[in-house]
Each structure stands twice: as structure tokens, then as C-alpha cells.
Amino acid sequence: MSEQTRTKLLAGALETLVENGIAKTSARSVAAAAGVNQGLIFYYFGSVDELLAAACRYGAEQRVARYRSRFAEVETLTELLRLGRELHAEERAAGHVATLAGLVDVHGLSRALAAGFVGLELYEGVDPDGTQRALAALEQLGHLVTALQDLGPVAQSAVRMRMRRAVAARGDAPS
Template identity: 55%
Template sequence: MVADTRSKLLDAALETLRTQGIAGVSARSIAATAGVNQALVFYHFGSVDQLLAQAGLHGSTQRVAAYRERFAAVTSLRELLELGRALHAEERKAGNVAALAQLIAGGQTDPKLAPATTDGLNLWIGELEQTLGRVLAGTPLAEFVDVAGLARATAAAFVGLELYEGVDADGAGRAFDALEQLTTLVAALDDMGPLVRRTVRGRLRRAQS
């Protein structure tokens, strides 16, 4: 079946964000990618901004749904990291995180775009938060670190790394390797349970005084 014009424009908006960046999107460039007439952007969405906003949410909804089962299957921090690496590789190829990153960059200065990108980002954050909460339950990490905040930091860092990869692939590779090593350390910390709890409690007391 052939996608209708509305769907074609949503997909084309994401594709154009990915290949041309936020500075290169226009009603004309999106319509050309979709293979439809330029005026249809305004007929269906009213303005380019509104098309971009809907496209961001559309893309995130689609991708998050595709990963939901894999998030649900994660039972350890190490498995979550593995899923993160796989997700990075797959989404990089598909270009969905790249499109989201361009929307976020655009949302910095466009008040109409900011809320829509937040909604798309929150879909990822919600999934991540739920998984982190499950995996970290009963560990020192859950005791001392706000899991919702950690999910937000992770998602933001993910976007930052994606952007970094776009301008320095080698540097980003080294960054990802270091993060994997770091996660191994944290997993080891998690295994140490009670001893770590005692030490960290002492540290927190000192830090607060």
C-alpha cells in the first residue's frame, strides 16, 4: 500500500531533518523529499513548524514502540548497556536520533518547537526511567541516585554523543568505549552491596557538613 500524503510528509520531514539539518528544512525541501507538491505542507499542517513538531512526536512514538519489548526484557545494568549500544547503532543508521537532535537544536530558539521536542524526548525518557527503576531496584544506585533524573541525564547525554559523533566519529568511538568501561565499574559497585552503602553514607554525611 502507498502511504498517504500526510504520512509521506511526516516521514519526509524527519528524513530532511536528518540529511539537511534544521537549517536546511523548508516546505519546499520536505515536499521534494516526499515527492509531493509544496503547497500541501500548508494544507495538511498549516506551517512548516507545525509539521516539524508533529513529525518529531511521530518519529519518537514509532521508534519507542519498536523498542518497547527489548526494554522490557532487560534485567541488568549490563543488559541495558548492551541495548543502549544496539539502539545507538540502529538509530544512527536509521537517523532518528539525528533528526531528534536537530529538532532539539531548533527548539532552543523556536518556542513553538520546544514543547513538541520535549514530548518526543519524554517518550524515550519514560521507557528508560521505567527500565532503570526495575534494574536498579534494591541496589545502592537506586538508594543514592534519583532514577528519574538519571534517566533524563542519560537521554540528554545520548543526544550529545550522537551530535559529537556527527562531527568527530573517532572521538565519539573513544567516548563510547570509555563509557562501557565506566559501566562495568558501576556494575561492580552494584555487586558490592552493603559495603558500598556504608562507605557512601559516610561520604554523603561529610559532603553535607
């Protein structure tokens, strides 16, 4: 397996997802973005769904590696919040924030997470064990998001539809 071709396909898939959205991402569009024959998608990944799942993991791994050293330097809550703003701006400029937009209200989720972390900082003095359980639950949520990303475009579409119905039934659609 040529690592260079595989990397081109992963990068092409990410580019196509960001530019066209999941509904308009196809073997043909990914191959064009990668500059390779579309048959290579099936040779290396077996299916477009498998390529897209691998591309999401690849993109996440690239971003984590890029930011790891920056997080290691954080020592205060103020520094963490500053870094969070910087990373959000970088991810938005790169189009990565749009990946979750089809599933959740990204702005609301980012506010909820920020409030949650501030709250956990305050809560830890009252209930250290509860704080650890809350952090573990957030890690579980992260695993759930990863599992949703691994489902593939058809299953993700079904999840989005189910979430829209649930929100509409409750009447609490984000504004």
C-alpha cells in the same frame, strides 16, 4: 484528512531533517522528499514549524514502538547495556543521533546518562528515595527536551546560540 498523505509528509520531513539539517529544511524540500505538493504542508499542519514538531513526535513514537518489546525483555544491567549499544548503533546508522547534535555533545550526554544509570543502580542501596527523585528528575529532563523539540526551528536556533554562548563563557567546550 488523508492519513497516507499526512504520513508521507511526516516521513518526508524526517528524511529532510536528517539529510539537510534544520537550517536547510523548507516546505519545498519536505514536499519533494514526500512526493506531494508543498501546499499540502500548510493544509495538514498549518506551518512548516508545526510539521517539523509533528514529524519529531512521529519519529520518536515510531522508534519507541519499535524498541518497546526489546526493552521488555531486559532483566539485567548487562542486558540493558548491550541493548543500549545495539540501539545506539542502529540510531547512528539511521542518522537519528544527529538530531540532538546541534544542541548538545551527544557522546558526552550518552556517557553521562550511562554513568548516571550505573551510579543510580549502586546508589539505590544507600538512598532508595533519592534514587527515585533522581529518576523523576531525568523524566523531567526528557520533558524539557520534548518541549525544545516542539519550539520550532527559529526558537531551536535561538536555544543553540544561547547554549554556545554559555559554553564559550565558561570555557568548557567539549573536545
